[in-house]
Amino acid sequence: MKELTRRQKQILDFIQHRQSIEKLTPTLREIAAHFRFHSPNAALAHVQALRSKGFLKNLPGRARSLQIIERGSGGSVSWARDSSVRAGKLNSQVVSVPVYGAIPAGRPADRTQEQEGCILMDIDTLGIKPTARTFGLKVKGDSMIGKSIVDGDTVIIEHGVQPRSGDVVAALIDGQVTLKTFVLQQGKAYLRAENPRYPNLIPQEELQIQGVMVALVRRRR
Amino acid sequence: MKELTRRQKQILDFIQHRQSIEKLTPTLREIAAHFRFHSPNAALAHVQALRSKGFLKNLPGRARSLQIIERGSGGSVSWARDSSVRAGKLNSQVVSVPVYGAIPAGRPADRTQEQEGCILMDIDTLGIKPTARTFGLKVKGDSMIGKSIVDGDTVIIEHGVQPRSGDVVAALIDGQVTLKTFVLQQGKAYLRAENPRYPNLIPQEELQIQGVMVALVRRRR
């Protein structure tokens, strides 16, 4: 790991500070203003150095898109205001996961119409670090009763991961998303319903896996 | 408090989701793209509505400067509130619920020894407004399989409420807490295990009900 100059560390700390306080990444001009630079280019040079050294990333050309890259044991929390921690959990973060009642066919991004709400949960309880493609799905019917998933449950689905045999997956079948168990048997994949009243599904062509279940939430009704 | 239309709530949820996942506020055009608007003005109209209703603020003219305005529901859940939460939900609050692996006999307050961790969740998902006597309980065994509660699940228990017939309750039996279904039949209360391999329990003296299940959380293992 390349090391940072003192100035670069100051820049990085400033970015981190602004993010934690204002929940907003500073622009290059705001960085320049804070350090009394007369040109945004001075800030850019440092940011570029931080990028090339792997401490920052961003979306090229996009405003306020700087993101600090997490790295394991870099315990520099110099001015962290952690005195406010009470019974809460340390090192945990709450994320917002959108919940859909149903997912129409097509690209996974086409889900905006059906959004029902959202769930806030800490990532430790969730069990994964959610991505932009993590979402909740309201369970309808009892086809997964054998896995103790019942009507009304909300399952948290992570899109874009390879399912292992036995995982519960959200699969696209006949233009609708249903919950099934993904089974890999002798090299062949099929979907098993965890209820004898429902048939198993052997795919004709290819499996349309929308995502893998990572967690479940149930409310008393 | 002015209310939000469904569309406005979807917009707000999306902004919150993006902030919690990417630590970056979406631009109006990114909002428009997600909702398949053909004009950034559609997103602007919603954002303006959210601003005037007090759910959002921003720095005028600045890119990605939307910020969600925190609004607690007023209730004092002081011990449970985690003030380090990055983005709170409107009209809602994220609370910290302690989780125990087992509950020893005695006063419910004497449980600090057995604490295993805690869960952070918003109260809308939880379904109740938690009190100081709300706690999580790790499920051991499969005596409640008939209610789709399996080993490893965490049930959220609310202490001190009167159970209704059919509720799942945490009951104190022989110095141990087990999960059972509370049944009231012809004026007599007893506890039913939702698994034929376990016996029902007819109380000799009085029922020791520790609390009623209000929610359930499951992680993939």
Place this chain on the structure above:
DNA sequence: ACTTATGCTGGACGGATATCCAGTATTGAA
């Protein structure tokens, strides 16, 4: 029929922003 609220399209403007180019000054190593 008339109004109002909501939701969206399409275009446009100006300021904000990231990025590039050229140049200066300082420091330290070869």
Place this chain on the structure above:
DNA sequence: TTCAATACTGGATATCCGTCCAGCATAAGT
């Protein structure tokens, strides 16, 4: 000295972005 790395200035540009204007459509209430 010479060279390279670091730190910064000043200016320029293409694009990104918030915002405004005008208009259309639908639905609900009066």
